[in-house]
Amino acid sequence: MEEKQYKMAIEAILFTMGNSVELDKIAAAIQLDREKTKEYIESLQEEYRCQERGVQILELEGSYQMCTNQNMYEYLIRIAKQPKKQVLTEVLLETLSIIAYKQPVTKAEIEKIRGVSCDHAVSKLVEYNLVSELGRLDAPGRPMMFGTTEEFLRCFGIRSLEELPEMNPLQLEEFKQEAEQEAEEKILTT
Secondary structure, eight states: OOHHHHHHHHHHHHHHHOSOEEHHHHHHHHTOOHHHHHHHHHHHHHHHHHTTOSEEEEEETTEEEEEEOGGGHHHHHHHHHSOOOOOOOHHHHHHHHHHHHHOSEEHHHHHHHHSSOOHHHHHHHHHTTSEEEEEEOSSTTOOEEEEEOHHHHHHHTOSSGGGSOOOOHHHHHHHHHHHHHHHHHHHHHO
C-alpha cells in the first residue's frame, strides 16, 4: 500500500470513529508501526492546515480525533439553530395515539396499555409540543396527567378531538395483544 492509501485509511478511521483513537489502534488497523503511522497522521494534519479545511485532526494525549476547525463554529451554530424536522417513530405514534384517545392520561396508564416504559416517548412528544402536562391526578404520588395540544390538532389536520377516527373494538383488542406480546418478548430477551 502506498502513502496515499494509508492516509485515506487513517482519515476514514478517524472520521468514522468520531471519538479519539489511540495511535496504537490506528497503527494496528493499517498494519504499520507506530512511527510511520504517526508520520502519516502529522502529514495529514499539515495538509489540513495548509489547505485551510473545515476539519482538522487533533492530538489528544497520544490519541487522534477528527473534528471541526474552530474557525467554522459560527456556521455550525447557524445550522444548529435552524428548526429540526420532527420524526414520529412508531413508538412515538403509539404513545401519541394513546394520549389522544385516553386524555387526560398518566404515564402509568400509558405504560399499562403499551406494556413498556414511556418516559422517553412522552418527553419527546412534549418537546415536539404535541403533548403537554395538564396537571396532576388527585391520587397517591400525584402523577402528572398529559393531553394533546393545539399543535397536535394542526399537525394532524383536525379542528377538535371529536374528529379523531373512532377505534374499532376488534382493532383495539388486536393492538392490546400486540403490545402484550412485545412486552413478553422484551422480557425474554433481557
